[in-house]
Amino acid sequence: MTLSQSATRAVTPGGLVDRPGSRQQSEVTRLLPVWVIALVIAAIGLFVLAPLLYIFLASINSDISVARGDFWPAEFTLENYSKIWSSVGLANALTNSIIAAGATAVISAVLAIGTAYVLVRYQFFGRLTILRALLGLQSVPGTLLVLPVFVLFSSAATTLGITVIGTRWGLIVTYLTFALPFSTWVMVTYLRGLPKELEEAARIDGASNLGILTRIILPLSWPGIIVSAIFAFLLGWNDVLFASVMTRPDTQTAAVALQIFATGTEGGAIPFYGQMMAASLVCAAPVVILYLFFQKYLVGGLTAGGVK
Structure with missing residues (x-):
């Protein structure tokens, strides 16, 4: 040797x-x-x-x-x-789900990155309280907020003359109350891993706070943004509790349409199991496609901030 x-x-x-x-x-x-x-x-x-x-x-x-x-x-x-497009009314329900869940994902992602940037890079009174509140809101069960949200929106209709219940935008606002704290916390965790030297170099070149956010932070934060947006999308897509209370037949989501169809066919001589299975696969397809398309961003976003 x-x-x-x-x-x-x-x-x-x-x-x-x-x-x-x-x-x-x-x-x-x-x-x-x-x-x-x-x-x-x-x-x-x-x-x-x-x-x-x-x-x-x-x-x-x-x-x-x-x-x-x-x-x-x-x-x-x-x-x-x-058959499911006529028996379940899946076309209108899928449209409502895509609009409600998609708008929730986009709005929460846009607001979360700006809020998280302020919470991470600036020191001010009440900052830690806000961060702790973001975590505390995740522990509140959604079932406890159904009645308060319904009463609040009903009061808005009687007091201000604004119809909220039964509208798509009312459902979007409802989902944002849960999606925005989670998306903000995801972005806070992600932005903590970005080096401050990039921002300092941009400030030396004369960039403003808005310029740093749009030209430096935003391009580097796509994995975190995609993760927060997808989780917000899933919140609106899978919800049945709030959608069954806050919608009417023409604005009900796919999850509510499936629930109503399954409940309505239970007492029949022959339950429409085949149609229910077909409708379930059609409703699951957009989420699967979403995961496959943004897979690389999900892996990077979920692991970001895990190692310091």
Whole structure:
């Protein structure tokens, strides 16, 4: 063995081992064997994909077969996907969900980055109180605020003559009360990881506070903005509690439409299980596409601020 070869090996109580990072050392220090890891991954994948497979097969099966308990369709059909647009009223409901959840995501992301920049970069009286309040608001259950929000908006209609309940913008305002604190805290965590030297260099060049925010902070904060916007979007997309109280039939969201359709068909002779499964997949598709499209931003945004 030459000197260079011996330098790549280390002596341990158990004998000679390869240099750090080698394949032999990685196999020795691995916590679980490869076959155990593969088995665990396969079990988790089966646990997640089995319900999705059943939903998909039920959506292309007839209602009678699904009610009978047949897992594999006797005849593949796309009839359920054509019926849901009239039976569930999914087109109008999806439009309302996209408008309400999309507007909530955009508005909360825009307001959150400006608010978070002030909270992170400036020292003023009450700053810590605001930061603690942002965390405290996350612990308040939404069910406790349904009645106060409804009474507040009803009072606005009687006192100010402004109709809030039953409108899309009223639902957006309701979602912002929950989405904005969370989005602000996400951006606070993200902006703490950005170096201050970039802002100091911009100030030397004569940039204003607004210029620094729009030209320096905003381009560097896209991962955090995407994360806060997606979580705000999911808040509005998955909500049933507030949407069922704050909307009327022409402004109800997809989640409420699915709930009403499922409740209305429970007492029937043959529940429309196939149509419910098809409608569920159609409503889940925008969220899946959103995650796939912004996947790289989500990974960067969620891990930002974790290491100081």
